[in-house]
Amino acid sequence: MLPGWVIFGSAVAYLVLLFGVASYGDSRPRDGSRAGAGRPLVYALSLAIYCTSWTYFGGVGLASMRGWEFLAIYIGPILVFTLGLPLLRRIMEIAKAERLTSVADFIAARYGKNPVVAMLVAFIALVGYVPYIALQLKAISSSVGSLVDTSQYAIGLDSHQLVDLPLLVTLSLAFFAVVFGTRHADATEHQDGLILAIATESLVKLIAILTVGVTVLYGIFDGPAHLIELISANQAAQAALSYETPVSRWITVIVLSAFAIMMLPRQFHVMVVENRTFGELKLAALFFPLYLVLINLFVLPIAMGGLVHFQGAGDADLYVLTLPLSADMPWVTLIAFLGGFSAATAMVIVASVALSIMISNDIVM
Template identity: 45%
Template structure:
């Protein structure tokens, strides 16, 4: 098991790596380089679907019930394989009308209804809060398990993770005035994180 300082150093180092990658991607985009805007980055970016809680849930379900975990991934797989035309049309409409959220998208399809946009936003917030709580719980459980033998461990892990996520989002997700602008740095950081997830899943699967 790790000590508190060792684990904190590893976590901080990983976050700093993500910061550097995001900064590097933003800098390359400002210089007009399209190095990181390719199919590999976008494909790996889809891995954001596999969260910390997904890691626990999928591995636990596979270990206990075999292939019962597979339907979790059938929906996204079928959407990508068979719904390409629909996705392309949605992206085209979003770009034409400068749409950045599901609330704006639905409101635009029904006469730009402000009431509908507010309703969709409220539903989305209510729906996503429990899921965010699960992600924080998964990270907290990981820290607690790794540090269970550390007598000096006494901190609110969930709060620390939430603060780090908020700072990262402010620096690389919401600092641009134009919300329709391509977030090259953020995409690159998400893709790198997804690559780490793929490696972790493969290693754990082989084990």
């Protein structure tokens, strides 16, 4: 187990660093060649907000039960960015011409900018997204709970306990999400600082999951050959790998994920509202599919390694954390925690910004 103060201190320090990155992004000049030199790469990285804590934790959990099925949710976005680029370009052209600031505005524009349609879309997004944000917060709470001894949960003195540690970390994230969301009053203004922060988080979670994957393969096990040998003798791992996902489920998830990468409020905000030029999208069409491949590269090895190492015990969703923790690798465990924390943080912040724009423009106004 890790000390509670290390977890809390690392989470707060990470959020402060993130805020500093956002402030730096906002302070940079917006004109000139130097200002826009790295913008396409930052934009491409920011699209990886698609990879939430479910990608980081839940993908491993699903792979431990159903093998390759976890890939379906990424095939749709890859197809959109490889085959559907003309469609994405058309969406962006419409959004820029109409000065649209949310997916609710975009759908309403197809119906003569009907305010009732915009309000309905905003309301549906609100109802659907609040539980989704809650899941991100729950993922953070669960990850903290898996790393800290229960005797260190409470903050306080003796019997007068004030608040438990998982709740404290979650509240810190909620506070910073509010701070991020209120930094800009103009919804039509490009939030360069926010996009730079999200791009940074995309790098953090990618580096973290790759670190855990390499550690599992070569630190806990003696390479891929050794892990494959152990998998062949493990019934749970064999059952997961031999699971046959119905074709109808593959098609359903692929189609839904293809629409999700375009129409989820957070994706629309980052991909369409924050886009400046079509050149940014062309780079993203190359970089984003590669990112999805890399972040899922070690999902199966981690899932199978967890089944073999823990013999089917424990929460498979948390194998990313519990595998290095059980191997007495505190630094790798802390990196893994920050990766999951980063995945949840990015989603909560941008989803909150996107929802606030829709609520203020389409429901309240």
